Amino acid sequence: xxxxxxxxxxxxxxxxxxxxxxxxxxxxxxxxxxxxxxxxxxxxxxxxxxxxxxxxxxxxxxxxxxxxxxxxxxxxxxxxxxxxxxxxxxxxxxxxxxxxxxxxxxxxxx
Amino acid sequence: xxxxxxxxxxxxxxxxxxxxxxxxxxxxxxxxxxxxxxxxxxxxxxxxxxxxxxxxxxxxxxxxxxxxxxxxxxxxxxxxxxxxxxxxxxxxxxxxxxxxxxxxxxxxxxxxx
Numbered sequence: 001x002x003x004x005x006x007x008x009x010x011x012x013x014x015x016x017x018x019x020x021x022x023x024x025x026x027x028x029x030x031x032x033x034x035x036x037x038x039x040x041x042x043x044x045x046x047x048x049x050x051x052x053x054x055x056x057x058x059x060x061x062x063x064x065x066x067x068x069x070x071x072x073x074x075x076x077x078x079x080x081x082x083x084x085x086x087x088x089x090x091x092x093x094x095x096x097x098x099x100x101x102x103x104x105x106x107x108x109x110x
Numbered sequence: 111x112x113x114x115x116x117x118x119x120x121x122x123x124x125x126x127x128x129x130x131x132x133x134x135x136x137x138x139x140x141x142x143x144x145x146x147x148x149x150x151x152x153x154x155x156x157x158x159x160x161x162x163x164x165x166x167x168x169x170x171x172x173x174x175x176x177x178x179x180x181x182x183x184x185x186x187x188x189x190x191x192x193x194x195x196x197x198x199x200x201x202x203x204x205x206x207x208x209x210x211x212x213x214x215x216x217x218x219x220x221x222x223x
Binding site: 036042087091098 | 141152153154158165212216
């Protein structure tokens with residue numbers, strides 16, 4: 001069974017304090033690893049897809065990386081508007097479904 | 111462009127009542143997914159459709175849950191009878207095909223009393 005574990009559960013940063021969120025996975029035949037951002041009361045918003053180890057993608061202050069066992073979401077010089085829950089999900093084998101982790105709640109304070 | 115549209119946004123009902131959740135996928139997308147989100151279990155897939163046909167319903171909790179997709183622009187998730195443990199946020203997502211990125215709607219927050 002596919003498993004996705006995210007850490008930490010919650011993270012509090014000061015504005016400008018860079019950090020990383022972790023997503024470790026156990027799947028058979030990874031076909032894609034997805035990062036989403038979810039604001040309170042809203043649906044998950046797509047950020048990135050990574051397909052193979054060594055791949056990296058960037059968007060503004062966010063950078064996602066992928067190894068054979070885990071993915072990191074690096075947040076550089078975060079701002080309060082980056083506060084949200086960040087979800088990691090995998091697609092594996094022949095399945096079309098996404099298997100989600102439980103997310104990391106990020107709070108960025110002034 | 112309109113994203114995935116879900117209705118109602120909030121639903122409060124009493125145990126035993128029938129609940130119907132509705133979803134309009136992004137135009138041109140031919141795959142539609144229903145997820146449920148709870149604090150305890152996070153986001154879990156209930157069922158997905160490809161070209162209006164149910165492909166995988168292994169996540170549907172029990173016979174009280176049913177889903178239909180009568181055409182490419184509309185899907186329903188029905189719970190009958192509803193129970194308090196069904197309280198959760200239900201999300202609909204769509205993608206261009208079953209292998210592409212899934213885009214989520216705003217969700218329906220369901221409370222069963």
